[in-house]
Amino acid sequence: MASSNRAVVFQNVKDMRVETLDFPKLEMPNGRSAPHGVILKIVATNICGSDLHIYRGSFPVPQGMVMGHEMTGEVVEIGSDVEFLSEGDLVSVPFNVACGRCRNCRARHTEVCETVNPDVSCGAYGFNLGDFQGGQAEYLFVPYADFQLLRFPDKDQAMEKIRDLALLSDILPTAFHGLMEAGAKPGSTVYIAGAGPVGRCGAAAARLLGASCIIVGDYHQDRLDLMKNNGCETIDLNQDVPLTDQIEAILGEPMVDCAVHYVGNEAHGIGREADDMNPAHAINQVIDATRAGGATGIVGVYGPDPLASSKAEQEGTFSIDFGKAWIKSPRISGGQAPIMHYNRELMMSILWDRMPYLSDMLNTKVISLDEASDAYAAFDTGVSEKFIIDPHGMIPA
Structure with a gap:
């Protein structure tokens, strides 16, 4: 020993x-x-x-x-x-x-x-x-x-x-949990925010579940190429184009059945906002991209962040567009995954x-x-x- x-x-x-x-x-x-x-x-x-x-x-x-x-x-x-x-x-x-x-x-x-x-x-x-x-x-x-x-x-x-x-x-059970919370099933259209390892596990888990169109958004081209080469549609978030418009260019409609945010409180905005951490903007993006009656999973780590740009976000308070989303009867779930599940x-x-x-x-x-x-x-x-x-x-x- x-x-x-x-x-x-x-x-x-x-x-x-x-x-x-x-x-x-x-x-x-x-x-x-x-x-x-x-x-x-x-x-x-x-x-x-x-x-x-x-x-x-x-x-x-x-x-x-x-x-x-x-x-x-x-x-x-x-x-x-x-x-x-x-x-x-x-x-x-x-x-x-x-x-x-x-x-x-x-x-x-x-x-x-x-x-x-x-x-x-x-x-x-x-x-x-x-x-x-x-x-x-x-x-x-x-x-x-x-x-x-x-x-x-x-x-x-x-x-x-x-x-x-x-x-x-x-990361694989966490990715799977995000999809479960978002209601993914055979034939679902899925948007995955973040092509880091857990987001890539999410794409793999979506395939296991039989999802139809799997769309992955990220800023790093080599990550997007990896997803594209494995059968996913991709969105370059460096483009100064609203996420819903980019989804519509792929699906013919500006929304998906379920979306999962895999990044957490170090997420960035789209296009010109991409240089600044904007975690609330990232959450609002995935909620906005989810169809009425659909569900959104937020499994990226969110909490008090001393590096955040605002005092509220440093204390773990984020500005969610709940009033805008409420009319869609959303289901929004967050938190860590119960791995043993x-x-x-x-x-x-x-x-x-x-x-x-x-x-x-x-x-x-x-x-x-x-x-x-x-x-x-x-x-x-x-x-x-x-x-x-x-x-x-x-x-x-």
């Missing part, structure tokens, strides 16, 4: 460093013993667009926090109360930390667990939500392991598809090759732990890769 743990640590805005820390213990952040937990040897741990909110300073976290909330790992140590997992099992870790015992968890709302964070009903790894350390590291402590962890049925089969299965901890079914879809296009859409790139800092800087520029950190060199070339 290892005696230390190398990890990506937040030092300051745009300053991520790999440091050597103590090996994790089977105990909660408050020091309470956690016999219900396990220690994982991390096989794959991704850099998420949400991590960029921290990297840029939009989501404050304490200095010294271990980054990362998208983890896949091998069980190497088991608490005395763990009954259904064994050493050597390969598992996916939902980014929501959840007890499985409270009212919300029992209702499958693991994104708003009532017990794991004393400050708010929400816990997450590497996100200053309950003081749980992140998993961009060699090893990770996971509490309530019997409840939380998704075990892959065949370890060898899983390792062959690890690049896709690594997406189950967050979807991850098993999506795992089976991957294992049975129902999403063979996923790797092409995501454009995954495997890197070492020591390359993480440079990968953060590259991801911050809008490159089209999805970075997967392989701390132990276990992922096949």
